[in-house]
Amino acid sequence: MADVISFDIYLLGLRDPSPAGRTRFASAFERLTGHSTEESLELLRRPSAPLFQRLSSDQARTTVNALDDAGVCIEVRPNTEMPPAEEGSLATQECPRCGFVQPTTDPECARCGLVFAKWEREQVQRMQREARLEEAVTKAIQVRREWDDRAKGYLESHPLDKDATVLFAQALGQEEIPFLLLRSDEGPLLLTSRRFLTQREEGTLSFPFELVADVDIGGKLVQKKDKVRLQLTFEVPIELGEKVSKSLAWQLDKESSFSANVIMDWAFARRFICGSCGAKDLDFRSEGKQIHARCMHCATDHEIDVVEALAVPVVQE
Numbered sequence: 464m465a466d467v468i469s470f471d472i473y474l475l476g477l478r479d480p481s482p483a484g485r486t487r488f489a490s491a492f493e494r495l496t497g498h499s500t501e502e503s504l505e506l507l508r509r510p511s512a513p514l515f516q517r518l519s520s521d522q523a524r525t526t527v528n529a530l531d532d533a534g535v536c537i538e539v540r541p542n543t544e545m546p547p548a549e550e551g552s553l554a555t556q557e558c559p560r561c562g563f564v565q566p567t568t569d570p571e572c573a574r575c576g577l578v579f580a581k582w583e584r585e586q587v588q589r590m591q592r593e594a595r596l597e598e599a600v601t602k603a604i605q606v607r608r609e610w611d612d613r614a615k616g617y618l619e620s621h622p623l624d625k626d627a628t629v630l631f632a633q634a635l636g637q638e639e640i641p642f643l644l645l646r647s648d649e650g651p652l653l654l655t656s657r658r659f660l661t662q663r664e665e666g667t668l669s670f671p672f673e674l675v676a677d678v679d680i681g682g683k684l685v686q687k688k689d690k691v692r693l694q695l696t697f698e699v700p701i702e703l704g705e706k707v708s709k710s711l712a713w714q715l716d717k718e719s720s721f722s723a724n725v726i727m728d729w730a731f732a733r734r735f736i737c738g739s740c741g742a743k744d745l746d747f748r749s750e751g752k753q754i755h756a757r758c759m760h761c762a763t764d765h766e767i768d769v770v771e772a773l774a775v776p777v778v779q780e
């Protein structure tokens with residue numbers, strides 16, 4: 464038996480044979496073929512002739528759906544002849560890149576070479592990526608607001624001395640909320656809604672909570688009298704003035720050491736969100752001064768903006 468390679472469509476009747484039903488049929492047929500209403504209605508008088516012949520499977524599917532919507536009862540019969548090379552109005556498509564009109568059966572554009580199936584696949588992927596990105600940005604903004612609220616809440620019960628931020632006035636961002644000042648032998652350490660800011664002999668240093676991998680307060684090391692040692696360990700070596708270091712220590716005064724639980728809370732609870740899929744599972748690495756973070760879930764790479772405390776996805780085209 465020969466392979467079925469095209470389809471013929473025969474008219475069986477109209478579900479609604481009234482004048483209104485006949486008009487629906489005529490306008491559907493007109494849209495599909497460009498024939499006039501008169502010619503279309505003429506077909507109703509000779510049902511033995513096929514409405515369509517040698518349609519490709521795609522054309523047949525489109526046509527069947529259109530006729531079914533118009534209330535037309537039809538029969539589809541297989542045909543072993545090739546669909547004709549010269550296509551009617553139904554069977555053409557416009558290239559989405561260059562606008563060239565050509566048969567739908569062509570897998571790629573005859574003028575610019577665009578592969579249609581691949582283009583459609585990429586469109587779908589791009590739309591999915593954009594939806595995910597939008598969702599992740601919304602999530603990141605929401606998380607940032609939650610931490611802003613938390614900082615404000617803390618300030619309500621622990622007001623911050625105005626003078627506390629004077630030293631850091633230059634470094635503070637506009638929407639950043641400073642909420643806790645710690646004092647140490649090495650210099651002041653300010654916690655804001657985004658990051659740690661500290662002044663030491665190396666200069667004013669800054670790092671987002673998200674880059675803190677570990678906090679050690681008190682520790683096993685020998686304590687100085689009336690001091691408590693705080694050591695922060697980072698996910699990657701961080702630029703600290705002239706040098707680069709994976710950890711930093713302070714000798715806090717007694718009063719500052721009472722805030723140990725706040726330091727732990729802020730350093731441990733915060734994680735960067737993947738800008739592509741929203742996962743909080745980034746793997747950090749540094750390249751010179753730039754810190755990168757790759758999502759362990761979807762492999763999207765990010766650049767870390769240390770001042771803004773943001774993971775910015777690197778979008779590849």
Ligand SMILES: [Zn+2]
Nearest residue numbers: 558561572575
């Ligand atoms: Zn084209």
Ligand SMILES: [Zn+2]
Nearest residue numbers: 737740758761
């Ligand atoms: Zn991801």
